[in-house]
Amino acid sequence: MAGRKRDDIITADTFLEGIWRENPVFVMLLGMCPVLAVTNSVMNAIAMGLATTFVLIGSSTLVSLLRNVIPKQVRIATYIVIIATFVTIVDYVIQAISLDLYNALGAFIQLIVVNCIILGRAEAYASKNRPLKAIVSGLGMGSGFTIALLCLGSVRELLGSGTLLGFSVFGAQFEPWVVMILPPGGFFVLGAWLLLFNWLRERKASPEMKEAVHAR
Amino acid sequence: MSSVAPLPSQTSSLRMIQVLGGIAMLSGFLVVLTYQLTLPRIELNRQRAIERAVFQVLPGATTRRDFLVDDDGVRPAGEGGGGTKVYAAYDADGKLKGIAAEAGARGYQDIVRILYGYDPACQCITGFAVLQSTETPGLGDKITRDAKFLANFPLDARLAADGKQLANAIVTVKHGSKTGPWQIDAISGATITSTAVGKGLNNSAQVLLPRLHPHIDQLKVQP
Numbered sequence: 517m518a519g520r521k522r523d524d525i526i527t528a529d530t531f532l533e534g535i536w537r538e539n540p541v542f543v544m545l546l547g548m549c550p551v552l553a554v555t556n557s558v559m560n561a562i563a564m565g566l567a568t569t570f571v572l573i574g575s576s577t578l579v580s581l582l583r584n585v586i587p588k589q590v591r592i593a594t595y596i597v598i599i600a601t602f603v604t605i606v607d608y609v610i611q612a613i614s615l616d617l618y619n620a621l622g623a624f625i626q627l628i629v630v631n632c633i634i635l636g637r638a639e640a641y642a643s644k645n646r647p648l649k650a651i652v653s654g655l656g657m658g659s660g661f662t663i664a665l666l667c668l669g670s671v672r673e674l675l676g677s678g679t680l681l682g683f684s685v686f687g688a689q690f691e692p693w694v695v696m697i698l699p700p701g702g703f704f705v706l707g708a709w710l711l712l713f714n715w716l717r718e719r720k721a722s723p724e725m726k727e728a729v730h731a732r
Numbered sequence: 733m734s735s736v737a738p739l740p741s742q743t744s745s746l747r748m749i750q751v752l753g754g755i756a757m758l759s760g761f762l763v764v765l766t767y768q769l770t771l772p773r774i775e776l777n778r779q780r781a782i783e784r785a786v787f788q789v790l791p792g793a794t795t796r797r798d799f800l801v802d803d804d805g806v807r808p809a810g811e812g813g814g815g816t817k818v819y820a821a822y823d824a825d826g827k828l829k830g831i832a833a834e835a836g837a838r839g840y841q842d843i844v845r846i847l848y849g850y851d852p853a854c855q856c857i858t859g860f861a862v863l864q865s866t867e868t869p870g871l872g873d874k875i876t877r878d879a880k881f882l883a884n885f886p887l888d889a890r891l892a893a894d895g896k897q898l899a900n901a902i903v904t905v906k907h908g909s910k911t912g913p914w915q916i917d918a919i920s921g922a923t924i925t926s927t928a929v930g931k932g933l934n935n936s937a938q939v940l941l942p943r944l945h946p947h948i949d950q951l952k953v954q955p
Contacts, residue, residue: 586751587743593756594755601759605766612773619864692869 534656541664542632544714547633561669567606569658574602576642576654583643595638595666603628785861789849793821801887806947820951828952837932840924841866856886872925893896904930
């Protein structure tokens with residue numbers, strides 16, 4: 517984990533590792549419940565990604581600010597209270613923006629509380645780094661999560677409804693692959709993306725890294 | 733936790749209570765603040781959603797008034813008391829276009845809640861809008877898009893001679909076997925959701941329309 521670095525310098529890597537090297541969905545395979553459940557359309561994927569990013573940044577900031585105040589015996593309880601606060605805020609804000617969107621996301625907004633990316637980052641990163649660094653890292657992780665949701669959402673909406681962001685792409689003759697917007701479609705598309713992502717990573721990796729990957 | 737400032741080996745219980753209490757209070761403050769700030773917008777959105785649905789099921793309507801219907805008759809909503817809420821909708825000239833009411837029945841996943849429009853002039857159900865549904869996307873949600881299914885409306889909802897029930901109960905029939913104007917031709921592939929629409933309409937109309945009809949003139953006057 518990058519949290520072991522003791523320095524406080526914010527580099528491009530602080531932001532980028534959430535997008536590529538430690539992508540929460542494609543590399544760490546965290547938060548699979550919303551990834552599979554709400555990616556049946558691009559709009560839902562964007563909304564879920566942004567909501568999670570907001571909670572991630574908000575909770576990282578507060579955890580990081582309070583990292584020297586929170587006794588370690590009650591830290592998990594404290595993190596959960598902080599995360600739940602930001603989730604409730606997001607819940608109200610989405611209801612205020614659009615009820616249709618709120619209905620489409622259903623219970624998954626409230627379930628951001630138990631998304632392990634957020635608690636994981638609070639424990640592994642925010643509680644060990646200065647606020648600004650935690651914010652940048654949270655933004656990176658959130659972006660990585662949103663991009664991953666978008667990858668799944670666009671493929672599933674394109675094949676499952678023949679549309680992209682609600683606009684028809686293939687015309688009226690296209691018979692939608694209904695399975696793509698049902699839960700099994702989520703697994704198929706996630707599997708395909710993981711295959712592609714790992715192949716790219718392996719190709720990119722230096723020879724010694726390659727060996728390490730094979731040894732695993 | 734190696735990189736944080738060294739903690740005292742024994743944290744006192746008082747300190748834990750202080751920190752947890754402080755953070756809980758901060759959380760409470762943030763949540764209440766957001767609630768207060770977003771409440772007007774959320775109320776407005778809810779109002780708009782109902783309004784949109786009412787005007788969708790009763791095309792041509794521009795204004796609406798809310799009423800409560802029970803065994804004793806019809807009262808304008810807001811005067812207290814219970815009953816089923818109905819929305820009377822009027823066109824630009826102030827003429828009664830129809831009445832919208834909520835209905836619901838169990839579908840494939842959960843209760844399908846709909847709002848339907850009733851036109852007293854033709855004694856028929858003009859259409860419906862979905863208020864809440866978690867039906868399978870691509871299958872169950874066809875009830876709002878399938879042209880053949882929407883062609884079931886206007887749906888006959890005449891009262892029987894005694895005025896105590898519908899002349900013909902509204903019923904969903906298998907795809908392609910519709911024979912009467914009170915029957916709903918199901919969508920093949922979404923039979924359960926289609927049946928839920930029929931069941932919901934029937935349950936609501938059987939109770940509501942006999943109560944509503946003797947007092948329909950009361951709704952025709954617009955303030």
